[in-house]
Amino acid sequence: MLLTALLLQGSAKADPQPVDAATTAPGVPGERTIDLPLADGLTQRVLYAAPAHPRATVVMLPGGAGDVGLDDDGDLRHGHNFVVRTRALWVARGYAVVIPDTIDRTNLRGLRSSPQYAALVGDLARFAAVQAKAPVFLLGTSQGSIAAMNGAAHAPAGLIAGVILTESVSRMGGSHETVFSASPEAVRVPALVVANRDDRCDVARPEDAPRIAAAMTASPKVDVLYVSGGIDRSRRDCGSLTPHGYYGIEAEVIDGIGRWIDIRLK
Template sequence: MFWICGTRCIGTDFAHARSAPTVIDIATRPGVTQRFLYIAPDSPKAAVILYAGGHGGLQLDLYGTFDWGQGNFLVRTRQIFGSNGLAVAVIDAPSDRQSAPFLIGFRLSAEHAADGKAVIAWMREHAEVPVWLVGTSRGTQSVAAIAIALANGGGLTSTILRDDRRGSPVTSMNLSTLKIPVLVVHHRDDACRYCPVSETSGLMEKLTGSSYDGLMIVSGGNAKGDPCEAFSYHGFNGVEGEVVHAIAEWIAAH
């Protein structure tokens, strides 16, 4: 892992097409700001907003350093998304959720959707390309909830299909209302008890209104440690580049 340094910007006067990672703060709700790390290649073909799993509190500082979540699949592959021609926003918890439990119990809220809407608007203005939401593990709860609220296309990796914590499995959400493209990516050997690959077919069956949905089952790589953590099959350890490239190709085709 390496640390990124960038320039902090506030508001929407940031000149687009800069390739250096940059920390952005934008106003979302009264008295609340949303911070994210922005990476943009020259002439991006699309933009992705990345929602990490776990509690989601990356605690991104002004210099682009993450205090938590450096190993998360979407956080550690942010530059790979950029090298595949995508503008990238790596989302932290908003300013009013910067302590425990961070995004736990918040991902399905109207406030979270409002924060997401503001980031989408910023990305559309500055990248000037279609914007996609991408979540992994508990980040799939954020993406599904925001997509339902705002009707933006999205991708779900290692989707939460069961939940006994403070949240809801993605399959319990009103997925049939989604009219936009949805891609589901899952590792064949994901052993996390919340994400059984055997239940992905049930997830796909609920996407009845999607203009295009796809299921991508990944194999290969290697697993280390807790099966629900980032360096197991759950986090696509060892096949990150292939997975991100496949996601980028799917986005480009839709």
């Protein structure tokens, strides 16, 4: 498909740009949209939000198709995903956040475990490191955990401080890839696996969390965080407004992840 080809061609060596050149976006004070130039004239649009003095930056990789619908003015057409709708909570805790959209609205299902997408995640991490002189963490949710695992597996030494995998796709479904497709054995940074005991998504089973952790054999430290609860406002068990997306327990989940990040910062 043409869009897939464009994504794969455009996933090399972004040129990080300062936030001064970005457009102010609504939602979080100081939030901005930034278009990162990629190869072949393509751009990677990201949403960047940060407190005055970030303690860390979290590159947040959405689930689903990955398309958050980020417009020029910062409006989001698909803002329900966990990592998108909670960005103000992360900023309030002292973290900067980088949330990428897809290139040309490409559906990322089936592409997140590719070497080309690993390179793009690396570009996002380098961009984050330019914006704030603070440690960079990768965080993926659901399908986005595949991207986070892939990015961590291929990141050069010193680029990222850790990886966080939330409600990870661990069983094969329509995307034909899982976190096990993304070289977990090559992850060499600390890792956190978060699993909601009440998640009913058939491809992201909470009982698989220990197996995901065990697959990261080269990581110096792998932790598993279990949470429980959530509200179901979706017809799909894998939807964002369900226990799978931590709907209704966002603050608890972010607090647990935040404590893990803070330990890494000491």
